[in-house]
Amino acid sequence: MKSPVKLSAAGAATERHWQELSRKRRFYTCLSLVILLVALFGSLWFANETNAGKFFDRLPYFFDFFGDMIPRDGWEIWRALFDLPSPYFDGSLKFNYPEGRVYLVGALYMPEYVYKMLETINIAIFATLIGFFLGFVLCFLAASNLTTQKWLRFVVRRILEVLRAFPEIVIAGFFVAVLTIGAVPAMIAVAIHTVGSLGKMFFEVVENADMKADEGLRAVGANWVERVWFGIVPQVLPNFLSYALLRLEINVRASTIIGAVGGGGIGEALRLSISRGHEAKTLAIILLLFVTIIAIDQVSAWLRKKIVGNQAFAFGASM
């Protein structure tokens, strides 16, 4: 469309410049879309090619699997969950629900999966506690406003980075080899990862702290520890706690997964029951996991809201 107004020379130059810019911009947008599409289709082809079953070959059987997941009757799920005897018991592993009972006092027992779930939660809490304390100690050394030695900051930050990026499964596998299979290797693996990620978030919080309190303490001759403890910690502790709670949510999931590959807990039970095709047990565990994860998320969200208010929901920057 031609512009109805005759533009001055300067105006025409501006218009030309603008058109050039927008053409360039359109070109870059198209180029990145094309790159993205090529990468996507390449990836899909590669994934399908290297998969054990091909996508379209397996698709018709996809829903068979959901059919296999339906137990003989709905009450079986409750029986599996609470370790009640099953009317279908035939001596096989599939219906041996009462065998897993963990007796506490006399006839009072804890159902197997509840016990395993508790184990997983304990792994997560313990790992979060360890991560919190070690991250707490390390973060002040990594913060540029508190640690003036560049090399120390550099070293601590690299340590935190490696702890964070080191695959948890390798740590778990190593400690499984040393300590035998169980909850402790999973706990160590999750804890080491937690030190790295909490430490990183903590030092970012510390770097954003208000330094006036620190200045005041410095003026009255406080040493480094006193400055940190009385000047910085009271400011940052609510944020630290909020991040630790968020980490706890993530750690419950992480310890479930690590459990499935060699640690104990509910993850292992789930993997076994799915691979053995025990539908009632699988559904019971999924139900339990689902409820627990939602409950922990809700409690933690409520606590975080209490501690730091609405900024508790900065989820993206915090994993």
Place this chain on the structure above:
Amino acid sequence: MNTIAATDMQDMIARYPAVFKPGFFKRFRGALIFIAIVIYAFVGSSFLHIGKVFSNGNWDIAGAYLADWISYEVRPDVKFENGYLNIEFPRFSPLGAKPQPDWIVKTVETKQITPEAEVFESAAPAQAFSFMAPDAPTAEKPAEPAKPSSSFSFMAPDAPTAENPANVGKSTGAARTETKSVTTQADITIGDGHVVIVPGMVTITRGGETLVIDVERDKAVHPRGALPDWAQQKYENEKVVARFGFDGRVEVQNYKVKVHHRFLGWENFIFDTNSPFWNKSAGEVLSLIVSGDRIKPDQSNLMLALDNFFNNAEWQHGDVWIKLMQTIVMAFVGTLFASLIAFPLSFMAARNITPNGFVNQFIKRFFDFLRSVDMLIWALFFTRAFGPGPLAGISAIFFTDTGTLGKLNSETLENIDDKQREGVKSLGASPVLVQRYGVVPQILPVFLSQSLYFWESNTRSATIIGAVGAGGIGLKLWEAMRTNQDWENVFYMVILILIVVYVFDTISNKLRSKLTKG
């Protein structure tokens, strides 16, 4: 300057008791929380049996496993035969098929020997350097003991004859005297230690101390005098273990001496011992590739070298890289699909965009469902459905992250500035255009940066779900770890993963800081 009189102070304290005399809970809150944590630490650690597990841990082996990450062992066995020695290397020795290492000096003599029909045969090589080799003896599948056969009773399955001259031309094992050249003494240097083995006696020297051990063949082991610090004998007459620190150890048993000599580095990293390029210097390999005659007539030397490199039996570079690529692809495709699906759904879930309470709630609960059924559960499900491989991993990441991204995006949408939307609406734009020009420009950078963040974090979590069968390097890592033999392969893969994570972290951080600034 203002000074407060004592009466004023009293007055203030009386007026604001909550400030000056806080309640018990407020005053001791920190201490109470701390005590609670300490109590929990005790209860929790007893629940998880932490103390017991740690004290039962096999800490000796941890050092050896850690050393394995960056080094390798050569494990020859020196067997006591009737009047001579027989040096055997395991089948998958990193030194190749017929090793003649310079740290073992043999003294060969020609003497009369009496072969035996029945000899004590040790188990076949316990060390497997190639993981996943179909017949490699592993921790799960110990090697079958070599069967003593009457004719070749001295020979381990692959023991080269050049190594054991005694075996040459041995006929059916009747007790009869033969004249042969045999090894009568072996001098082995391990680090700062020195081991001299002759039939019936082992002399170990380390740091000025000498230990002489008499070996009654097939019966007992007797060290002479007190053992130095670096040697142990757990039970009388049983084996003696002498340690040389990182360099290795020697186990003197009543029928053989097991030597473990450790070398720093990754053995045969480029070419395995079956490759024609093995044990050649870089210059030699290069000149073979550039101008050498074809080693195999149907393949150029370059192709052969590449083929040998990718199919290296010990390191399996090709397979490891394909698996690593799968992990990257799983994270990329999973996150991309999740972002594409979560984008429209989050508009339906946001209550200020879609003023229909039922639809909002339904979609939000759907997001919660996807998110709370853990990535692990999805991974196990899809592994059953699609078979092990990256498709399962992609689907698991896609399902979980649709939930998480959907939730985050709808929360972002609910917090947008309404003025822009109203402005576009007041111009009479259609509902779709209102979203396009009133909402999307505000939230697109946030959405993109969330997606990038999840892409980066999924690269990490894809490793773990791989271990349950959902494709990628996780399973390979897990298999390498389960044999307890291949820690160097584990370390190799860890380094690759760390590089990938670092590169993706950097890319995603760069893009994100650009998005949030611009």
